[in-house]
Amino acid sequence: MSSIVMPQPDERILSRAPQIVAALRQALPDDAVISDLVETRAYECDALTAYRCPPLAVVLPRSTAEVAAAMRVCADMGVPVVPRGAGTSLAGGALPTADCVVIGTMRLNSFLEIDTQNRFARVQTGVTNLSVSAELEPLGFFYAPDPSSQLACTIAGNIAMNSGGAHCLKYGVTTNNLMGATVVLTTGEVIELGGPEMGPQGLDLLGLLCGSEGQLGIVTEAVLKILPRPEGARPVLIGFDDAEVAGECVARIIRSGILPVAIEYMDEPCLRAVEAFARAGYPKCAAVLIVEVEGSAQEISDQIARIRAIADALNPVEFRESRNADEALAIWKGRKSAFGAMGVLGDYICLDGTVPVGQLPFTLRRIGELSRHHGLEVANVFHAGDGNMHPLILFNANEPGQLERAEAFGGDILRLCVEVGGCLTGEHGVGIEKRDLMSTQYGPDDLAIQMEVKDVFDPQWLLNPAKVFPLDASQPFRERVA
Amino acid sequence: MDSMSDLAPVDEAELAAILRDRCAARDPVWIKGGGTRIAPRRDAVLDLTRLSGVVTYEPGEMTLIARAGTSLTQIREMLAAEGQALAFDPPDVRGMTGRGGESTIGGVVAANASGPRRLFAGACRDHLLGVRFVDGQGRRLKNGGRVMKNVTGLDLSKLLAGSFGTLGVLTEVALKTLPAAHDQATLQFDAPTEADALALFCAALATPFEVSGAAWHGGTAWLRIEGLPAQLTYRRDRLLALLDRKGAQVLDAAATATRWQDLRDVHHFQGAMPLWRLLVKPTDAPRIADALRGLGGDLSLDWGGGLIWYAGPAAPADLRELVPHATLIRPAGLTASIFPAPAGPVARLSQGLRRSFDPAGILNPGLMDG
Known part of the structure; x- marks a missing residue:
């Protein structure tokens, strides 16, 4: 039914499944290994649900040492490893194969250190994105990347995918907010990259690791940059009857020297769906922008006045300013329900x-x-x-x-x-x-050097194989070690 | 052209041909942009200044693409004319290194060079959108692109930034530009010791007032604030009230510009002493400063205490015992390695990467090996 092909599972691994599970059980606490098909089925897919395949086994470690122990078993027995955070990937990043062991991070869920003097938090990577900011809130700090799955997604997954969010126009994405990582290599060795210092020092292996989609290692602990919470934030809504004019408005705002925390765009089909679903009261027009600015009350008013002047020159259908928290919520309501509204259709x-x-x-x-x-x-x-x-x-x-x-x-x-x-x-x-599709963006050599980099970290090609790189391009690497 | 710079390609294709030949002959090159940072060794000098020119600059997209040999000054001026800047504000390193020349944007990226604003805005690598480069086999490669959000494949751009030419020769870099600060001011405080400075820094940097510089030298601490006029007044007043120090002074925009350019370029430590750059956890700075003082010389703080500049006679081994990653910016006669050698599995990975990008070991050999 679906068109993305995964390689055939390795019969030599499948035939040794009982021995592999036994070796994992010997290396790990009893409740850390799942091999019953009823239970492994819970891990058969991520948020790209059109593709499913239960893994050979699932391991849920509670410590870096346990991740390393599981990795050693898999490396010794030549078993592929698919790392998994909360399984919210929309790209199939955590899709298992029948011959793989899933190593999940969800039990790595401790906050290890919060240091507001040096402005970092050290966490185990199974904590959810939202729980980090929740933990920091009483201290007046927050963690900036905010992917829309933040209630469920883990820091491990955020690092693997270099996740962004609505506010990265101002604050950047995960790689800009990650200071350090504890990484388990395929050898079972544990390395520390970066830390509370403002690195990098030496080659930027942390920058390489962030966004590597589980191709290079498993991150079990992270040092996250934390920021003081802004005093306040307020959105405005601007409607245009021409999508191109809305685009021009975005460019003019950016050029003006105001740096909003977010500029969100919704087109007419989206507005129609959102209106039917959430009744957000958006204007009926070709495009709506939601622009959010931060600061003290006076700073916000000043920035909104400047945005209004820019928008007014482009004849908007409507310029709606939120005067209080309820009106701000109303402006965000439609945008935040957009995906749900689409799901109804x-x-x-x-x-x-x-x-x-x-x-x-x-x-x-x-x-x-x-x-x-x-x-x-x-x-x-x-x-x-x-x-x-x-x-x-x-x-x-x-x-x-x-x-x-x-x-x-x-x-x-x-x-x-x-x-x-x-x-x-x-x-x-x-x-x-x-x-x-990777070969539409990158030439053969551009892809080859990326695969050679993977080769340095994972010479057996055990980590999340058959992903990121086109199958025909990665075939020589995968077959060399098979 | 003198014999030290007999390799001066005019474009990427010529550069690739040169590196293919050098790779086959296992004949090393020493990569030179503006020549402001590191003295060339005996090997052939690969001069990149002819690979220059701005490819595209789109202020409305906050995007700049320039060839690696383009002068930093030219880029600064072009951005300033549009009210924009490189938010990481790379330093003019000539005073630090004691070398002449003219910084190139490729050199800035290869060194991941970032000024005092790194504290608030991130480092050069955080503003790097993509690169084109030629590796040690002469392969012409690209990574990343020109857009602000891009997670397509492995992020080799970050790896190239700060690799000092040891993985590839940059030919083109794409950088994010940002609006320059509308207005700026500096709060200047008496802070006799590093501990006093850290107390100020930690308090100021825990506020939402976007302090974009926090530095200290010789008993004075400076905090820089920026913003629209109303923002600036508000931030100044709130910070002064919060920090509540007698004798605080406020420097205006012009004085602020001069003050932070001097701090950025480490103007206070020009001269004959070796100059070291130490990255530390900010609250460790006072303890390390005490130890450094025991070794002789002088020091200053930037990045809210996270960066220590040390100018003094300390023995390299003593310094690296104190701060293992200490980087030697101005050797001033010392024969120590510029960077310390990595250790353990990280060393194996670093060497493996070097072999993938440069199997014949011809690019700046030995530079990052300690």
């Missing part, structure tokens, strides 16, 4: 390409044309300030052939993103979903 694929901000109007127009060509509806809701688009392609999974059509449409959009100077994925990662 049917199944959807959420894409994640980034384009240069100046190419947004052209890209949107072209996506509209592609939508008519493929006969599938698309809605756009995205982080406009940084050009990270999230086109949602609507389809009906029960109708044969629709998933494949939606995937083909998605492929066209991502190729378009690359053509206009952007990239395949801004924050979701490559996983299996975009694996075979």
Whole structure:
């Protein structure tokens, strides 16, 4: 039914399943190893639910030492390892294979140290993203990256995928907020990269590790940069009857020297869906921007006045300012329910390409044309300030052939993103979903050097194999060690 | 052209041809941008200054793409004309290294060079969107791109930043630009000891007032604030009230610019003494400062205490016992390695990466091996 192919599981591994499970049980506490099919099925997929496969076994360690012990067993027996945080990847980053052991981080859930003097938090990486900021709130601090799955997703997954969020226009993504990591290598060795110092010192292995999608090692502890909470934040809503003018407004705001924490964009199909679902009271128009600024009350008023002056010159349909917390919530309500609203309309694929901000109007127009060509509806809701688009392609999974059509449409959009100077994925990662499109963005040598880097960390190609790199490109590496 | 710079490619293709030849012959090169940072060794000098020019600058997209040999001064001026800047404010290192030359943007990225604003805005690598480079086999490679959010494949751009040419020769860099501060001011305090300075820094940096510089030298501490006019007044007043120190002074925008340029370029430690750069956990700075003083010389703090500049006669082994990662910025006659050697599995990984990018070991050989 679905079009992304995974390699056949290795029979030599499957035939040794009982011995592998026994070796894991010997190396780890009893309750840390799951091999019963009823239970392993809970780990058969992540948020890319069209692809499923129960693993050979699941290991849920409670410490770095236990992760290292599990990794040693797998390396000794030549068993692939799929690292898993909360399983919220939209790209299939945590999809198991039948011959793999899933090493999950969810029991690594302790806060180890919070140091407001030096402005860092040291955590085990199974803690959820939101729980970090919750833990910091009484101290007046927060952790900036805020992916929309933040209630569930773990810091381990955030580091593996270099997650972003709505506020990264100002605060950057995970790699800009990660100071250090404790990493288990495939050898079972444990290394410390970075720390409370403002590194890097020597080669930036931490920067390489962040966003490496579980290809290089498993991060069990992290040192996170923490920031003082802003005094306040307020959004404004600006409606335009022309999508290109909305794009121009984004560019002018950025040029003006104001740096909002977020600039979100919703197009007409998205607005229609959101209105039907959440009744957010948004204007009926071609495009809506939500712009959020931070600071003291006076700082916020000053910045909003400047944004109003910029918007007014472009004849908006509406400029709505929130005067209190309730009105601020009302402005965010539609945006935050956008994905839910789309879910009511049917199944959807959420894409994640980034384009240069100046190419947004052209890209949107072209996506509209592609939508008519493929006969599938698309809605756009995205982080406009940084050009990270999230086109949602609507389809009906029960109708044969629709998933494949939606995937083909998605492929066209991502190729378009690359053509206009952007990239395949801004924050979701490559996983299996975009694996075979990598060669549209990178030439053979560009991919080869990345695979050679993986080779240095994982010479047996055991970590999350058959992901990130196109299968035909990675085949020589994978077969050499098989 | 003198014999020290007989390799001066005009474009990436010529550079790739040179490196393919040198790789086949296992003949090393010493990579030189503006020549401001590190003295070339005996090996052939690979001069990149002819690989220059801005490829594209889009202020509305906050994006700059420039060839590696483009002068930093030219880029600063071009950005300033649009009210923008490189937020990590790379230093002019000539006073620190005691060398001449003219910094290039490729050199800035290869050194991951970041000024006092690193505290607030992040390092050079945090503003790097993508790179083009040629590796030690002469392969022409790219990584990242020109957009602000990009998680497509392994992030080799970060790895190249700060690798000092040991993994590849940068030919083109894409950087995020940001609006320059509308207005700025500096709060200046008496702080006789490093411990006094740290108390000020920790208090100020725990506020939401976006302090963009926190430095100390010779009994005086400085905090820089920035923003729109209303923001600046508000932040100044709130910080002065919070820190409640007698004799605090406020420097205006012009004085602030001069003060922080001097601090950025470590103007206070020009001269004949070796100069070292030490990265530490900020609250460890007073203890380490005491130990350094025991070894002779003088020191200053930046990055809220996280960066110690030490100018003095201490023996390299003593310094690296105190701070293992101590980096020698101005040798001033010392023969010690610039960077310490990595150890353990990290050393194995670093060497493995070097072999992947540069199997014949021809790019700045020995520079990062301790």
